[in-house]
Structure formats: C-alpha cells, structure tokens
Amino acid sequence: MTKIAIVGLGYVGLPLSIRFCQSDVKVLGLDVNETQVNKLNSGQSYIKHISSDDIAPLVDQGLFEASTDFSRIEEVEAIIICVPTPLNKYREPDLSFVLATGRSIAPHLGKGTPNKLVVLESTTYPGTTEDELRPILEEGSGLIAGKDFHLAFSPEREDPGRTDHSVKTIPKVMGGYTKACLDKCVELYSKALDAVHPVPSCRVAEATKLTENIFRSVNIALVNELKIVYDKMGIDVWEVINAAATKPFGYMPFYPGPGLGGHCIPIDPFYLTWKAREVDQHTRFIELAGEINTAMPDYVISKVSDALNAEKKSINGSRILMLGLAYKPNVDDDRESPSYVLIEKLEAKGAKVEYNDPHVPEIKPTREHIHLAGRKSVDITEGSYDCILISTHHNEYKEYNFSKFQIPIIDTRNCLNIRNKKYIKA
Known part of the structure; x- marks a missing residue:
C-alpha cells in the first residue's frame, strides 16, 4: 500500500489527507502544532466544516496518523507540502514556512523508499519550486532533483465550506521539474482524484x-x-x-x-x-x-459614520456590534478577514466594537491582529448598541428577524431577508 506524508494539516492539508486515505493511501500527517496533532490522533477535527466522523474511522483503520516528527519522512514514498505562504509587513512574499519545511524534510529524503516525490501545493510565484525549494532539498539531502528524487508543483484549489465541488472532483493542475517528475506526480494524484491536468513545467502550474x-x-x-x-x-x-x-x-x-x-x-x-x-x-x-x-473597509466605515450621524451620534463613543468574523459564510476560516480591519479602524476612531459569529466563538492569536486574541462572540440580543455592522453573510443572519431593532443596520453583503426601517446597504 502506498504511504505518503502531508506537511501542514490546515484547511488544505487535512481535506487532502482525508481524500487520499479514502482511496486506500496511508497518510502520515506532519505538523508543528502538537495540540492539533494530538486531536487528530484521537479522531477529532479542529476545523468546523470538516467532521470528526470523517477522521476517526481513518485513524481506527490505521490509514491516517499525525505526528510532529519529521524524521518519519523516511517511511513514505511521497511528501506533499501544504504550508502557508503569507505576505510580510512590506507586502512581499514570505516563503519562510515553505523553506523551513524543505530544511526539515531534506535530511530524510534519501532514507527508506528511494526516489521519493516532493510536491509543493502552497501558492507562490513562478520559480519557487525550482529556484527556492529545490536547492534546499538538494543541499540538505545530497541528492539531485530529477535524478535521485522527484519534484513537482500542484496548486491547491481548496474552497473551505464548498459542497458542490470537493478535493476529489476539482481537476488537479500539476507540473514537474522533469518529465519523469511529472509522470510520478500524475501517478500519485490519480489514485485519489477524478481528474488531473498536467502542464509543461512547475512554473506554468505556479502561474496557473x-x-x-x-x-x-x-x-x-x-x-x-x-x-x-x-x-x-x-x-x-x-x-x-x-x-x-x-x-x-x-x-x-x-x-x-x-x-x-x-x-x-x-x-x-x-x-x-x-x-x-x-x-x-x-x-x-x-x-x-x-x-x-484594500480601500473597501474605509468605504464601509464611511457608511457607518453616515448612519450614526443620522442618529446624531459619532463613531467616537458608539457601541457597535459586528456580525461575522469569518472571511466567508458558514465556515470558521478567519484568515485575512476584513472584519479584523474593520474592528481595528472603528476602534481607532473611538468606537467600542463587539462581535457575533456562530462559527468563531473566540478569536485565536494571529500574526497581524494578536491584540484581538481572546475576545469572544456575544449574543445578538444582549447588550445595548448604537448600530449593527454585517460583515459576513452567514446563514444564521439571513433569516434572523432584525425588524425589532431600532438602530441602524449596515449590511455589506446584502444578505438580510428580514430588515428594519434603518437598514442600509454598504
């Protein structure tokens, strides 16, 4: 039976792990977060739209195991890298997670199964796989890409919460460092996915x-x-x-x-x-x-200001309830959410902001908004507010009866079906 490692068990790596396991491919999930690793090994999911019922049977059957030990790379035939590629504070690419992963797996590439396949799935600029990751793998292992191990890029196309398409059904684009690398990549993903789409190079796949x-x-x-x-x-x-x-x-x-x-x-x-x-x-x-x-949060705040002015109030000193912290509806994914920007900008103007999100009960630490960590979702009906700002169109809000509220409701998503007399689209 084929055994692979998937590095990074977040919104991309975990669904991919499940899909391979469901295709009778053993998966060793590698992550630096020990808490999440322990949860997965006990059959628990920490991502809301991924059910524990999908994970527990795979753990019980021995198809999936999570670990923080990167030396276990020697046990597998292929390594798929699914780690973040954020921007730094200067809005420049931050490849630190990808490169650190390369350094962690390189010493183990030549051990165990020969001619291992390494696939980068993290979104990045053209040339990263060949010019940035390859040298680290070669230097750390003493091996040569295309000769002693295979190297490819296959971009993730995950859309958290989507139900009409899945990892299995979304065609998988992939490019290899050599023709043999590409063939190996096609062979692997064809075990678990309905369709693959090979392209001539890693750079073409990265640009796609x-x-x-x-x-x-x-x-x-x-x-x-x-x-x-x-x-x-x-x-x-x-x-x-x-x-x-x-x-x-x-x-x-x-x-x-x-x-x-x-x-x-x-x-x-x-x-x-x-x-x-x-x-x-x-x-x-x-x-x-x-x-x-990037300027849209400022436009939204101008609409909030106008709504409060109509009530003879200002942002400074107002209590504002924000509905929705996740960046998209009906999931707990809050990465790069504009809600965080709105909270910070409103509070910089003197507002007191609380939030409600049925999918994000508490704000977790993030690199950009660490000072907001620990805040908890409040009940919509509790507290006295000067206005409500809707940032995310969760289903819970669409049918909620907002007609009883006597304060302005600023809706950035056009999502409310039951509105009050002071409803404003922004």
Whole structure:
C-alpha cells in the first residue's frame, strides 16, 4: 500500500489527507502544532466544516496518523507540502514556512523508499519550486532533483465550506521539474482524484494558480468600484448584478463586500506583482485592483459614520456590534478577514466594537491582529448598541428577524431577508 506524508494539516492539508486515505493511501500527517496533532490522533477535527466522523474511522483503520516528527519522512514514498505562504509587513512574499519545511524534510529524503516525490501545493510565484525549494532539498539531502528524487508543483484549489465541488472532483493542475517528475506526480494524484491536468513545467502550474486568484481579485475590485459609483447615482449594485447575470454568455457575477479575505485572493496577486519587478514589468492592472479592494473597509466605515450621524451620534463613543468574523459564510476560516480591519479602524476612531459569529466563538492569536486574541462572540440580543455592522453573510443572519431593532443596520453583503426601517446597504 502506498504511504505518503502531508506537511501542514490546515484547511488544505487535512481535506487532502482525508481524500487520499479514502482511496486506500496511508497518510502520515506532519505538523508543528502538537495540540492539533494530538486531536487528530484521537479522531477529532479542529476545523468546523470538516467532521470528526470523517477522521476517526481513518485513524481506527490505521490509514491516517499525525505526528510532529519529521524524521518519519523516511517511511513514505511521497511528501506533499501544504504550508502557508503569507505576505510580510512590506507586502512581499514570505516563503519562510515553505523553506523551513524543505530544511526539515531534506535530511530524510534519501532514507527508506528511494526516489521519493516532493510536491509543493502552497501558492507562490513562478520559480519557487525550482529556484527556492529545490536547492534546499538538494543541499540538505545530497541528492539531485530529477535524478535521485522527484519534484513537482500542484496548486491547491481548496474552497473551505464548498459542497458542490470537493478535493476529489476539482481537476488537479500539476507540473514537474522533469518529465519523469511529472509522470510520478500524475501517478500519485490519480489514485485519489477524478481528474488531473498536467502542464509543461512547475512554473506554468505556479502561474496557473496565481492567474485564477488574480482573475477573482480584479473582478471583485470592479464590482466594488461599481458599488460606490452606483450608490452615488442611487442605483442598487446588487440589483444590477442580478439582472446582468441573466445573460447566458459573456458575463459571470461577482459580488462586492467589505474587503477581501481568505488566504488566497488578498495575497496571491502580490506574489506576481513582486516577481514581475524582477523582469522589469509593472502589473498596473493588478495593483489597481489591490488598491480598490484594500480601500473597501474605509468605504464601509464611511457608511457607518453616515448612519450614526443620522442618529446624531459619532463613531467616537458608539457601541457597535459586528456580525461575522469569518472571511466567508458558514465556515470558521478567519484568515485575512476584513472584519479584523474593520474592528481595528472603528476602534481607532473611538468606537467600542463587539462581535457575533456562530462559527468563531473566540478569536485565536494571529500574526497581524494578536491584540484581538481572546475576545469572544456575544449574543445578538444582549447588550445595548448604537448600530449593527454585517460583515459576513452567514446563514444564521439571513433569516434572523432584525425588524425589532431600532438602530441602524449596515449590511455589506446584502444578505438580510428580514430588515428594519434603518437598514442600509454598504
């Protein structure tokens, strides 16, 4: 039976682990978080939309085991890297997690099963697999990529909470360092996925993932800009989008919001803009989209200010209840959530902000917003607030009866079905 290691057991690595195990491939999950490793070995999930019922049987059958011991790489035939690739404070690519993983696995590449396959799934700029990861693996192992071990890139396409597509059904793009590397990668993923799509190189595969997310970023920026323009004209942008979406060709709907969230869309475009400078190219279109999307929290706060002014109040001294901390509906994924930016900007103006999110009961420590850690979700009906700000369109809010509230409700997602008389779209 094939045995592989998956490094990084988060929103990408854990679903991928489950899928391989369900295809009778043994998985050794590696992670530096000992608490999460212990939970998984007891059959418990720590990600809300992933059920413990999907993990426990795999542990019991011996198909899945989690560990913090990277020396166990020698037990496996392939290593798949699913670690974060964030931006640093200068909005530049931070490959520290990828490179640290490379250093951890390199000493064990030549042990156990020969000609191991290493696949990077973390989103990054073209050239990372060959120019950044490969030298670390070669230097740390004394082996040569394409000769002594196989190397490939296959971008993750995970969308947390989505039910109409899954890891199994989403076609898997992959490129290899050599033709033999690609063949090995195709062979592995074909064991667990319905369709694979080989491309000529790691660089093409890396660029594919960036292109997918840049496409979304640019189109979201477009509707965000249209929202502001149409609002000034007294036109509801959501009605416009819904009408335009009736056209069966040449158009697909994108929807505005309070800013970008998640690990991909707010980050990935900047990986390309940074890399493009090396070849003396300037990605003006992409950077403009980034500026528009980054400015959306300020637009939302201006709508909050207007709503409070109409009540003869100011942001300074007001109590505000924010609904939704996750970056997308019905999941507990709060990575890069614009809700954090909104909280910080409102509190910088003197507001007291509390939040409600049925999927995020407590704010966990994050690199960017460590001072917010420990805050807990409050009940919607408790406390006296000056306004409500809806940042995430969870199902729990869509049918909630907000008609009884006598305060302004600012909705950045156009998600409420039962509204009050002071309802405002933002």
